[in-house]
Amino acid sequence: MSRLESFAKLKLVRAITSLRVTVVCLACLMVIVFWGTIYQTDYGLYASQQRFFYSWYFLAGGFIPLPGARLVMWVFSISLLGATILKLKYRWSNIGILMTHVGVLSFFLAAFITFHSSQHSSVRLFEGGHANVSSDYNEWELSIWQEHSLDASTVQRDVVAVAGLKEGRSWRLSDPNCTVDVETYYDHCRADMGPRSADAPRNAAGITRLTKQKRHTSPEEDVPGGIFRILSPGGDPQRVLLYAAEQVPLTLEIGDETYFMALRRKRYELPFSLKLLDFERKVHSGTAIPKSFKSRVEVRHADATREVVIWMNHPLRYADFTFFQSSFTPDEQGSIFAVVENPGRWLPYIASSTTCLGLIVHFVVMLVQSRRRQARMA
């Protein structure tokens, strides 16, 4: 008996790789998927993903812990891996089954890599405008910079940005030399202007008060705001109020230098710059049914440029980045692209083809076997 065989005979291994575990995992997944789908009606996709699909467990009725999709998928993939190696019979008539199981395993691998390393963001461009950064959907950052340019879409040099904003957090920065404390921070709030009292925090637009609001079901619609305390050595502490919807950054003296500050969506640098040449939206004549959205863009990398057309179902791919036509501004002068960076983006394709091929091969094998059996019986 080989070492592998004796390992397979271990009680624990046999339990984990048993078909019962598969059935239980499939059943659990069904319940989670069903629940998570119904949940979306009231709480939206984002909340449902966080609660059911990206979590290890969730609480039903507030106190009964049930496994989340993440936990079930881990158990499932371990069981599946074990069964594929130890239990499946390696013979020709089983090739379809084997391929299918390997395919499903690679789906789990793809899900793992995508979940942990892909980055979703968006770029909003007006005709003639260009950008070399994309912004996050949900995360916000506090950024401080010196050289103010009006073009908000391009990376500015000398930027310090802190993300993960939360009440009570504090950062020690070296340039500018100061400490930033978060005094108050709301994920979604309303801003009010009013008479300024002496101890009110400074604000560029004259906002004096932030009121916490209920968060949206899709968090990308939230407008956060907060009050921050900036303390530079030798200077007085300065309280500033920043609201995400403000158009103009706040000007601030730290030490002897002038800085600009704003609360904005977290930014990611792109390996090239993108310029929108033209956006076109077509409707089916005589109706308001959209027929196509199309953007002509110029991609500039170093000094080389090329023109690309991005439209529905036809994204621009560049290294690990993919740009999709996602939406447009209400005046139809601007285009909004979804940007996805996913180093494992080819994995689902491998998994897909393996699984599909495996299923089809097995079906054919089954059909042939059943015909042979029938012929024998006759």
Place this chain on the structure above:
Amino acid sequence: MSRMGHGKPRALRRGLFGSFAWPAVACCALFVATATPGHGAEERGLSLKEFARITVLANGRKMPLDSYARINLLQLSGRQRHGKESALAWLARAIFDPESVLDDRFIRIDNPEIADAVGVERDDHRRYGFRELAQGYSQENNLVMVQRIAGIDDKERTPFEKEFFRTYNNMVSFSHMMSTYLFADPHRDFAASEETLATLGIETGGNPLSALQMLRHIDAIRSHFPADHQSGMDNLAGIERDVFQLVANLYSRRQASHGQNLPFEVIPYGNEEAADWMSPWQATLHIGGDPGIIDELNLLEAMRHAYRSGRQLEFDRAVRDFRKRTSLRAGPGFETRYPSLELLYNRANPFLYAKFWYALAFLVSLASLAFWERRCLFAATILIAVGLAFHTTGLLSRMLIMGRPPVTNLYATFLFVSWICVLLGVALMRFGRRSVGALLASLAGFALLMLSGKFATEGDTMGVLVAVLDSNFWLATHVVTITIGYAGCCAAGVVGHIYILQALFGKKDRARLRGTYQAMFGMLAFGLIFSAVGTILGGIWADQSWGRFWGWDPKENGALMIVLWCALLFHARLSGMVREIGLAAGTIIGIFMVVLAWFGINLLGVGLHSYGFTSGTAVGMLVFFVAETIFMAITVPLARRRMA
């Protein structure tokens, strides 16, 4: 069941596909025969054969007027005929002679409370006349109600409010349709003194002018237009004042985009790239200066004149001239793809016939269980073949007309899923499960085509697609595969029913039961494969267009649940957790999963895939679930005891 025949009729021994050939041919002949133009002479003694072929733009696509009439009548009354009258004849009356349709009862209102609210008597047929409803709706309290409902979001409206508003909108759009000839009717805004008319050389018989008459005499009007018109009306007198007033009134209507919503967009304009279609009224206001357009408007007016006086020759000549002129002026890009085929499709109504033959086949298959098994099954085979021929012809026609794969909307999924189910049934018959195959093909074909009718009343079943769906490649791969998967799971469920009933009531014939079990197993495997491949292809499409393979969107989840359930059944059977009867019950639950994924998800109204829904479906689904659950709760334990 053994396929070995002892003394079978010859046709049976030739194999099923031999016997499939001749009914198919006969059926195509029948299809053409029922669809021969001229079938059903129109009322008023006027044939509308030529009229049916006029091209019109509606819902974003070009279609023959016959389809346009059907879609409009379907929207208003839920039917494609108005009593004995064809939709086209009804449309002709509505636009040429509106007075004659005012009291016809064709506006459908499902909720009788609406009738009470607008003060008309409840009608058992749920159809009401325009005039009575219009009187009811124009009462002040009802107008206030309409305004109030308009301010509420559609999701927040009560069923009463929805129906009240829907009816109101139907009334408005029908009143627009009746105003199609606004351009040719005398209008008090275009009144002028007799002296002026005489000078301009216009004969109106004492009536005001119509917009079309003004266009016809535009040169005369232009020549009398005051040179000094900058100083306004007050300094003008006599003819100049009249002419100035006429032009100013016409111009102000154009500025106010008056009548922009008027339907009947039959006048093509622009070029192929930026094609635009106008209603006669819009054309009068905006492009009436073009002599070609005036000719076309004159022909439309001639059509009405000939229709009203019942002159067939004149009517046909005007229609033909109109079609010729518009297509010559506009060019080939404005033609519909297969106008004759679409007319044929409309008239022949292939799915109605398919339904009929399937229903007959089902009855005969049921009879085969009781007596004359071979003869009945032979007859059922032929009936199914005839139904399938109609079904296939219908599907192919739709594909040709739209230039698309078979499935483009919810209605089309029913046509296609039922077609695949029938094919699966036929395949089972071919592989020796004749009884089960015949039952599956006829029942699934009939039931699903019946259901499809419920989803056709929303209007054009061949409408245009929104941008994200506009990809023949993905429609042909992902959508077709996933619907084949639905069909496989549905077929497995139907065979599952048969298996349980066989186990419960059938003779104790192990071999036969085994055969049904294998058929069920095969269908389920077929369903699993296509659902899985379809779901995966869907993931790839999503990755291509939204940048993520999987996003836990409701429709994705629905498809995933089918795959998970099928996989669960196979693994549970393999591990011995369930036996044959358990698997059969599992396939029935599989139908639940399909129903949820197929149209249950749309009930949620969230997600990227959701597309419109009616609440009646929710009730239907619930009834189905409860009925099936009761069926299983009773039959499964009994069948298990009998099997043991």
